[in-house]
Amino acid sequence: MEYVKGVPLLRPYIDYDNQEFWLAHREEKLVFQKCTYCGKIIHRPKPMCPACLSTDMEWIESTGLGTIYSWTTFVYDRAAYPGIRVPYIVVLVEMSEGVRLVSNIEDVTSEEMYIGMPVEVFFDKVSDDLTLPKFRKRKVKK
């Protein structure tokens, strides 16, 4: 993926509910919220567990493994984020923890993409203060 210099990077909004998620990326960790009370794993981070209304949450580190649930390719520059050169692929990854995540996939072309493709996380240091979890195709041992 090629970023266009000079176009502002779009960054996450970090608040009290989600800061652990975003700050973990700097240490190259992907974490998800887990309800301490009922054990439900949640993404996106929430202030309260929707299953039991507990506000006691912990953060667990993800295995980083998942499969492609859906994807789309940006081919037309006027209907795309100008900070990334088209074509680029956005994927919806289903993680082994059972939660989903939006991200990019690298080193794969649009023609090679398919739903169900196994992927694994890596961390892309986009700028000094922004590291994003992204995905690569993963070889599955038979």
Add this chain to the structure above:
Amino acid sequence: MKSIKNKVAIVGIGLSGFSKDCKKTELRMACEAIKDALDDAGLTPRDIDGMIKQTDDSADEHAITSAMGMPNLTFYGETRWAGAPCGMVMQAATGVAAGACHTAVIYRAVNGGSGLRSTPSMRSSGQLSTADLLHWAFHSPFGLMTEQGAVAMLAERYMYEYDIKKDQFGPITVTCRQNGAKNPNSAYFKKPITMKDYKESKMVTDPLRALDCYEKFDAAAAFIVTTPERAKYLNHPPVMILGAAQGSVPETENMCGYYRDDVTGLPEMAVMGKRLFKMAGVKPKDIKFAQLDDAYTPLVPMQLEALGFCKKGKGVNFCGDGKKIKAGGRLPVNTAGGSLGEGHIHGMNHVIEAVHQIRGTATLQVKNAKIGLVATGAGGPAGGLILGR
């Protein structure tokens, strides 16, 4: 005449404390206040099928239904402006009375004190609207950029027309603070003030002193309304909605209806009040207590006039030295302290205090508090409620 009178009841209330920095997101504050209101009523999130929010709030229906596990809502909407608390109750009540939903939650959560108040959402008013342009373009180039200044302009003329002397608004804020000093949830608990403090308070926008104006806080509040039938099975005796009304007239602008003949009248409050009393079938003399919009002291006498508690121009006389508006007076006002004496959450706490009064659970309980009035949105689109048993 069809009406929602006696068809809808307030059955649950939740109110956070008032903090200068609560270190929580507005979403979390909203969820906690709603949970408190549900617990108060004896309901769970799955019982909720209606939701009304204030347009400017960042915590929206999606975020709350997802965070709290509400499977589906069938009636939801928004109201804007300072009249919102009563307007939101009215909007939810129309949904319940029309059978579009059964049990609705109304909430607000604002990080006003910590300054973390997020910008209004893109889908509401992230950008100035055409109408906002109209409003601000004719004021801000001349430095009129704050609510305080906007209200001061009304107050100055009000004083001129009715020969009101300097510091005559003081007893209002003193009364609110004295009420708040007895309320453990108040930001000013055990911190009453006297007229001396008021007179020493610094002038901010003449004629308003700092103590004439509310302070900002981080706070959240929620209420739950349902049908009287369901209310029977819940924790508290229902607080019935006897009247609910909104009002807006030409040349209403938020805190600055400058372009009409008389700027001191709160005409939107007057038309709202007329409808409100008519629906409830009562008169101002039947009202045992009133929770009035006290974001700025001059708005209190103006409301007393607009709502018919006294004649035009006599509001300040009515407030006098505070005797008539104290608990035990002829018309106890803002018995928990209101915006000036409890804390500012845009009038939501006014509704909650009215519910406490009717339930008989207020810290400064008014005797025989069978029927009370709440007004919100003085100096803008107005909302009002008359609550009773």
Add this chain to the structure above:
Amino acid sequence: MFDQYLSRRYQKFGRPDPSAYLIKDKTAIAGIGATEFSKNSGRSELQMACEAIIDAVEDAGLKMEQIDGLVKFAMDYTDEMHLVSALGIKDLAFFAECGWGGGACCSTISHAAAAVATGMAKYVVCYRAMNERSGRRYGRVPGVETVMAAPNDHYGYIMPYGLAVPPSWVALFGTRYMHDYNVTAEQLGWVSVVLREHACMNPEAMFYGVPATLEDYMASKMIVEPLRLYDCCVDSDGACAIIVTTTERAKDLKQTPAVIMGAVQGIAEQGEMMTSLYRPKISLLPEVWYAGQELWRVSGVTPKDVDVAQFYDAFSPLIPMQMEEYGFVEEGEGALFCEGGERIRIGGELPCNTSGGHLSEAYIHGMNLINEAVRQVRGTSTGQVDDVEISLVTGGLGVPTSAILLRR
């Protein structure tokens, strides 16, 4: 959590009894109004709103002084207090807002109907005015400052990856939908082609006189895979206004009342503004299913009884997806239903978007669809369906949705 929806069990317990539903048959749409639809209106949104409301008031045969309620889109840049001043509305007794962009269109009707049914107001105007083409276009990437705001914190999870525009959000659903149910591009193409046919009958439509074939569709520019240009709605400037009152009052007015049988809203769990990607299954639209269940429950009719439908069509895959969730066809069979176009044409089994819809008439956040549904009931549409008894409109998708059912 989602089990109730996935097992398609609608929780009727605890819902108000249909006999308590005061909106059905007792409320009606008495007037509709609109401005022209264009690429550049050349005037303020406030003026557009005023013009549409004046048009609707005249259409109903009312006087402006009689209007005592306003329901706006929360997103609309004109607000009720300035409209009251501009139009000289004397005493506004009811005002409310409905959120979520196009999801609000039928919501406004639901709130207005609740207000008139309970006596809180007599004549309520619902309106939408947008210079969406000449002003701020939704198809473009929002500014950094918008992404950084709390109400849009969900953007933080998608924007840094370049998932930045509405078509791409729908594209993720579209990919999965096509995968799950073996949907072909041609099947979606028929939706676009038939709506264009309908627009060519409607002189008010932006695409009047611009027919398109399936070949044109397939050749149209890929915007975000799998969405082509012809899958996307037409950006437009315009305004619409609708007057809701009681059926009793409407009978004394100028037009045949379009009687409201149901006006419902739906907002389901784990929703997000157009990116509800974290649900167990995303090729479905749970809020639509909920709205549908509620609509059929309160109105007492079934999808079979509907003569003509205006489905919210910001993007073409949304029409077959809605047909499934509203129960017109089985799950996964929507696209097959649209194939060839016969069934959704005027004269077909379920004529859809008879004025051209958002794809080909104009994109006024669903309000132009309501106007068309009313015209179908009155018998005055340019794409009139024979003997319309019952007419359906649905609200925006991927957001909290809404729907109304009208009858003669």
Add this chain to the structure above:
Amino acid sequence: MTVNYNKNEMIPAPVVDPDSKAFWDAVQNQELVFQKCGDCGRLRHPPRPVCPKCRSLNIEWEPSSGKGTIYSKTIYRKSPHPGMKAPFTVVLVELDEGLKLISNMVDIKNDDIKIGMQVEVVFDNLTDDLNLPKFRKVD
């Protein structure tokens, strides 16, 4: 001047939309004009697209006499904007035509501004492309 501007900061300029453009264009040409209904002749301010009395969309612009009285005022003790130095007074002027307008006063001390004072319009040339209508006491 009763408003002292901070020359290093931006001065808050009006935002103009299609409804108010004619008003602000006239101000740049040192004219104060008000909207007049092209059909019933009713004057109105601030500008809006429709006549609230007869709902006509026809608009004319009528030059103002520029004369009026102070209707109300407030003094900002703390500045709400870095471009303007406190204290300064904002006035609500009632013009002889019966319309009201928010503005500032020139050549007068804050404490000397009184309700009922007779005033007339002057144009304060703040920058090359920004004039604002302000008022001066008439003796």
